[in-house]
Amino acid sequence: MHKQSRISGHAAALRIANFDTDQVMPKQFLRGIDKSGLADGLFYDLRFDEAGQPRADFFLNQPPYASTDVLIAGPNYGCGSSREHAVWGMQQFGFKAVIASSFAEIFYSNAMGNGLLLIVLPEDQVQALMQEADDRGAPVDIAIDIENLTVRTQKHEFKFTMSARHHRMFLEGLDVIGLSLKYKPQIDAFTQKHWDAQPWVKDVARRTIDRLA
Amino acid sequence: MSAKTLYQKLVESHTVASLDAENVLLFCDLHLMNEYTSPQAFAGLDEKGRGVPIPGQNISVVSHIIPTHNEAPRKIADPASLLQALNLKKNCVKHNIPLFDTNDALQGIEHVVSPEHGMVRPGMVIICGDSHTTTYGALGALGFGIGTSEVEHVLATQTLVYRLAKNMRIKINGQLPAGTTSKDMVLNIISQIGAKGAIGYVVEFCGSALEDLTTEARFTLCNMAVEAGARGALIAPDKTAIDYVLARCPDITGEMKDRALAHWATLYSDADAKFEKEFECDASNMAPFVTWGTSPDQAIAIHANIPTKESFKDPVEKLSLEQALKYTKLSDGQTLEGTPINHVFIGSCTNGRIEDLRNVLTVVGDRKVAQGVRAMVVPGSGAVKAQAEEEGIADKLIAAGFEWRKPGCSMCLAMNDDVLSSGTRCASTTNRNFEGRQGRGAITHLMSPAMAAAAAVTGMITDVRKLQGAINA
Numbered sequence: 001m002h003k004q005s006r007i008s009g010h011a012a013a014l015r016i017a018n019f020d021t022d023q024v025m026p027k028q029f030l031r032g033i034d035k036s037g038l039a040d041g042l043f044y045d046l047r048f049d050e051a052g053q054p055r056a057d058f059f060l061n062q063p064p065y066a067s068t069d070v071l072i073a074g075p076n077y078g079c080g081s082s083r084e085h086a087v088w089g090m091q092q093f094g095f096k097a098v099i100a101s102s103f104a105e106i107f108y109s110n111a112m113g114n115g116l117l118l119i120v121l122p123e124d125q126v127q128a129l130m131q132e133a134d135d136r137g138a139p140v141d142i143a144i145d146i147e148n149l150t151v152r153t154q155k156h157e158f159k160f161t162m163s164a165r166h167h168r169m170f171l172e173g174l175d176v177i178g179l180s181l182k183y184k185p186q187i188d189a190f191t192q193k194h195w196d197a198q199p200w201v202k203d204v205a206r207r208t209i210d211r212l213a
Numbered sequence: 214m215s216a217k218t219l220y221q222k223l224v225e226s227h228t229v230a231s232l233d234a235e236n237v238l239l240f241c242d243l244h245l246m247n248e249y250t251s252p253q254a255f256a257g258l259d260e261k262g263r264g265v266p267i268p269g270q271n272i273s274v275v276s277h278i279i280p281t282h283n284e285a286p287r288k289i290a291d292p293a294s295l296l297q298a299l300n301l302k303k304n305c306v307k308h309n310i311p312l313f314d315t316n317d318a319l320q321g322i323e324h325v326v327s328p329e330h331g332m333v334r335p336g337m338v339i340i341c342g343d344s345h346t347t348t349y350g351a352l353g354a355l356g357f358g359i360g361t362s363e364v365e366h367v368l369a370t371q372t373l374v375y376r377l378a379k380n381m382r383i384k385i386n387g388q389l390p391a392g393t394t395s396k397d398m399v400l401n402i403i404s405q406i407g408a409k410g411a412i413g414y415v416v417e418f419c420g421s422a423l424e425d426l427t428t429e430a431r432f433t434l435c436n437m438a439v440e441a442g443a444r445g446a447l448i449a450p451d452k453t454a455i456d457y458v459l460a461r462c463p464d465i466t467g468e469m470k471d472r473a474l475a476h477w478a479t480l481y482s483d484a485d486a487k488f489e490k491e492f493e494c495d496a497s498n499m500a501p502f503v504t505w506g507t508s509p510d511q512a513i514a515i516h517a518n519i520p521t522k523e524s525f526k527d528p529v530e531k532l533s534l535e536q537a538l539k540y541t542k543l544s545d546g547q548t549l550e551g552t553p554i555n556h557v558f559i560g561s562c563t564n565g566r567i568e569d570l571r572n573v574l575t576v577v578g579d580r581k582v583a584q585g586v587r588a589m590v591v592p593g594s595g596a597v598k599a600q601a602e603e604e605g606i607a608d609k610l611i612a613a614g615f616e617w618r619k620p621g622c623s624m625c626l627a628m629n630d631d632v633l634s635s636g637t638r639c640a641s642t643t644n645r646n647f648e649g650r651q652g653r654g655a656i657t658h659l660m661s662p663a664m665a666a667a668a669a670v671t672g673m674i675t676d677v678r679k680l681q682g683a684i685n686a
């Protein structure tokens with residue numbers, strides 16, 4: 001993850017509630033063993049018709065929206081499958097942040113861990129931003145100050161919150177696994193104590209497979 | 214000592230370190246992997262030269278991409294999918310991680326395979342790069358889905374940086390009436406609390422309605438809790454759960470068994486534990502439930518009408534209704550009963566277990582699959598398949614006109630070659646009716662195995678209770 005303290009660019013609205021990760025990144029794009037090529041799959045069924053031609057009525061296919069950086073989305077964005085490909089695809093397409101009144105938990109964790117900023121605002125504020133986008137009929141200029149936790153457009157300025165840990169991750173660009181490995185002595189001590197207390201959970205997968213073999 | 218919920222007890226007993234007010238480093242007892250959400254995690258480990266310190270607490274299953282044609286040995290024709298399967302094997306061999314491979318007799322869906330062989334035990338923390346890991350709450354284990362970066366984190370540390378959830382209690386009173394199952398129960402509850410009704414919460418199910426539910430029925434309930442946004446689902450382990458576990462764990466004997474039983478007896482929410490959110494309902498009023506839209510919360514009782522546009526005040530919900538009905542080609546205010554279907558899919562981690570198949574056969578009886586309907590049965594695992602064949606269920610369903618296929622996730626997410634064509638309407642025992650989920654333009658109606666069986670033999674969405682004589686036709 002790289003350091004980020006500000007995001008500025010264009011925002012546009014996607015007025016769909018419960019927008020699931022199947023729609024963000026359909027299954028046919030999940031067959032790789034690396035992270036490449038996922039921008040092609042982003043919102044595929046919305047962006048392309050059944051013949052694979054771009055749908056003219058979908059906003060991302062219209063020139064002014066081609067460089068949308070921030071998505072203003074409906075509630076429960078990212079529900080459904082745990083597929084992190086949805087996050088990678090959004091980033092490869094150029095999205096840097098999503099604003100919604102709620103996000104699915106796994107998606108939230110996937111996105112923030114990868115540096116795709118998710119901002120939770122009350123639904124009326126999300127609606128106000130969507131209205132601003134509608135009124136303008138073009139992408140809205142947006143500036144997100146991660147350090148001071150504010151979202152600013154021409155018409156609005158809203159505050160948001162995030163956990164202290166995520167805040168640090170964005171500002172300092174931390175490697176989570178590297179940080180957790182610093183707890184190796186505590187993990188080892190915990191593991192030993194845990195297995196002494198509950199020997200029936202020790203090596204449970206290995207022992208089961210050996211028994212079934 | 215202050216009162217604690219079951220969830221709080223499970224988290225506390227697995228906390229290696231407290232990181233800040235919201236996050237802990239959580240030890241994971243069992244980590245399940247599949248072929249499509251793990252490759253980039255293994256690649257990440259390799260890039261950094263990191264190993265897997267405790268491989269025996271991890272297990273892999275080839276499940277999502279696997280073809281279900283009745284051929285032996287199974288061959289994965291799609292080159293990209295084949296590469297995923299081979300890559301999983303390569304990574305498991307390299308890191309000494311147990312694997313149920315493509316042609317292993319016990320291969321199946323990860324959430325069916327692991328409890329049926331005793332890998333899920335009360336009080337464990339279980340994680341997987343798949344959202345339906347909430348299933349294991351049925352045995353008093355905290356299970357939840359994670360993303361690929363977290364898969365890498367678990368492989369490298371056997372822990373997870375875990376954001377603490379809040380506590381929600383769903384109390385289900387009464388008893389389910391004849392013709393209804395825990396699938397109807399969970400669809401009913403999700404339709405009431407909404408697809409985001411449990412976001413940020415771990416749900417504990419309790420109440421008299423659970424007492425009569427078998428463990429497999431409880432799996433269905435906990436499996437779908439994620440469709441309400443729940444970060445986990447729990448049921449305090451009772452005799453039903455413990456008998457299920459002990460029957461599958463020959464290694465838990467003697468003194469170890471006494472200790473295990475003593476520990477499992479502590480796995481309940483204290484009487485005065487605090488739940489931040491509560492929901493209560495009565496199972497005795499419940500009826501078979503079917504989804505009409507493109508989100509699992511868009512569901513109604515079989516005899517009810519799809520909500521009208523006018524009934525929604527919230528503009529977002531009203532728009533959702535319009536968008537969903539446009540996709541499912543239905544009208545607001547109409548009933549679902551009598552809607553013709555083209556396809557029936559019975560399977561998935563929600564309803565691909567042996568009891569589900571027994572339920573299907575009970576409804577099918579001597580009837581045949583209706584003309585023009587394609588009905589597929591995909592057992593949840595090799596063990597389920599073998600048992601259904603031994604019990605004669607397979608032969609009877611084949612004689613009735615069902616396709617009897619090999620185990621896997623199959624048409625639940627249609628990541629293999631079992632895909633529906635556009636405009637096809639499917640009665641499905643799966644967990645998600647999202648747009649395009651079972652194939653681009655395909656329409657999914659979620660329902661119980663019994664209801665799917667009724668749809669198969671009548672060719673339309675049908676109240677199974679009418680076939681069972683439980684209510685008048």
